[in-house]
Amino acid sequence: MANCDGMVFHTQIASIMEVQANAAVAEICKLVDDDYAVFRLEITQSQKENRALRRKLQLLEMKVARERVLASRPSSVKILDRYRGMARGEGHFTGGHRSFVKPAGLNPWRDDQPITDEGSGTSTQHVIVIEPAEAVGPGASSLVKQERTEGEDPRHTRDIQAGAAAGVAPPVALEDLATTSQPRTRPSITEVSGTLNDVLKSETDTETHRLLHTGSDDGSDPERLLLGRLGCSPAPDSKDLLYGNLSPRIVHSHQDSSDALETGNDLPRSYTTEMMPGSMPLVLETQTDLSRGDWNPYSSSVYSEGCLDKKGEVIVIDEVKVEGDAPLTCTADETPIWEGYSQGNTSDLLHCRDRLETSLNVATHSPSHAFRDHDPVSTSMAPSDSRIFFNQVFNSDRARDKVRGGGAASGNSKEKRFLCMFCNKGFSSLQKVEIHQRVHTGENPFNCTQCEKRFSRQDHLKRHQRVHTGEKPFTCPQCEKRFSQAGDLKRHQRVHTGEKPFSCT
DNA sequence: CTGGGGAGGGGGCCC
C-alpha cells in the first residue's frame, strides 16, 4: 500500500516538474525573442545610420572632387553643372551630347568607394556621363546615372544607354522606371543627381531606379531618320547622278555625329541626292533659303512628305534645310563640263552654265541671259539647264530627245518663275508647273468614264474621248480622210505633199 | 517599211 502511495507521489512530482520546466522554457524563449527583436531593431537602425553617414561622406568627397576638377578641367564641370541643372529640371542641353558608360575605375570621385550594403557582394558602378558631341541634334539625350548594382546588372545599364542613344525610348519618368524595375530585397540603387539635397532625399528604403533623362536621341541614326519614317529605301544608284563637289550642300538633320564623322566627306547618298533639287525628286518640308531665290514657292507646300519617283529613284526627305546654291549635276553620260567648279559660287555656276549652253548648241541668245541677270531664279537654274536635269533624272532616250530637239527648248519668252520641285524646270504659271509635276507624281486626276483610262490633263481626256465618240473633226482636203487629232492630219498631209522633213544624217 | 491611231508632254493664246 505504501509502495502504491509512493508511486503516485513520484508521478505527481514528475508532472509538476515537467509543467514548470515547460513554463520556464517558454518564458526563456519569450525573453530571447523579445531581446532578439530589440537587437534586430537596433541593428537595423544602426545600419540605416551607417548608410546615411556613408552617403554623406561620399557626397562630401564628391563635392571636394568636383571642386578639384572644377579648378583643373572647366569643361567637365560645365558638363556636370549642366547635368545638375537637368536634374533639377532647370533646363536642357542646347547642343548635342553623347552619353557613354564611364568605367568605374575612371570615376574620379568614386574610386575605391563602392557603396555597398552590409554583406553585399561585389559591386560595380556604371556612371553615364554626358560629353559634348559635335553634330548631334538638339534632341540628343542626356543621361546621367550612377548605378550600383549588386553582383552584376550591366544589362540594365546598357539597355538604358542604348535606349537613350537610339532614341527609341521617350523621356522616361523616374517613377516609370521604378515601377518597371525588379523588386529587390535591399536598396541597391544610389542615384547621384543634382544637388546634395536631392541625393539625400533619395535615400529611402524604397527601391527606385532614378534616371535622368532629358530627351531622347531621336536622331542618332540617319538611315532610320531618313528612311524609317516614310519606309523608303535610298536609291541605290542615286549617287551616280551626282557630279562635282557636294560639300557645300549642308543638310541639317538629326544625325549622330559619329556617323557623320565616319562618313566624312562622303555624305550619305540619301543626303547628297536630297540636296540636289535639280536632279532628283525632292520632297521638302521647308524651303526658305533665300540664297536659292524664290524658286518653287508653291511646290514645297504641296508635297510635304512622301517618296515618289517614276523610275524608283526614291528620295525621302524629312525636314531638311538646304544652304548654298543649287549645285549642278550631271549623269555619267553627260560631259561633266562643270567638273571642278566650286559649288556655291554663283559666278562659277554661271560660267559653267554658259559652257553648258554652248556645248549643247542651245541658243545662247535666249532670254535666259537677261533672265539670269534679273531673276533670282537664275542663281539656281535656268530652263535650259533644267532640261538637262530632267534628262538626268529619267536618263531615257525620250528625255535625251527633248534635250536635243524641240520640246521645252523653245519656251524662254516668258519669265518662268515657277520651277518644278522635281526637275527644276521653269514654267510661266502656277498651273503649268502643277500640271507638269503630275509627270513626276503620276497623278492622273482626269479619268475617262468609258474606259477607265486616266489622264493628267483635262484636254488630253477630252481628246481621248473622241475615240469613244468616233468624232474625227480633222478632215484631209485631198482625200477626205478624217482624223481625230490635228497633228495626225498634218502628218497625213505629208503623204500627199511628199514632204519628208526628216532626213537621215 | 510605211502609214495610221492613240497618247504623253509642252507652249501659247484667249476668255
Added chain:
DNA sequence: CGGGCCCCCTCCCCA
C-alpha cells in the same frame, strides 16, 4: 490668274 483650247513634237503600237 485659272481654265479651256489649240498647236506642236514625240513615242509606241499595229496593220
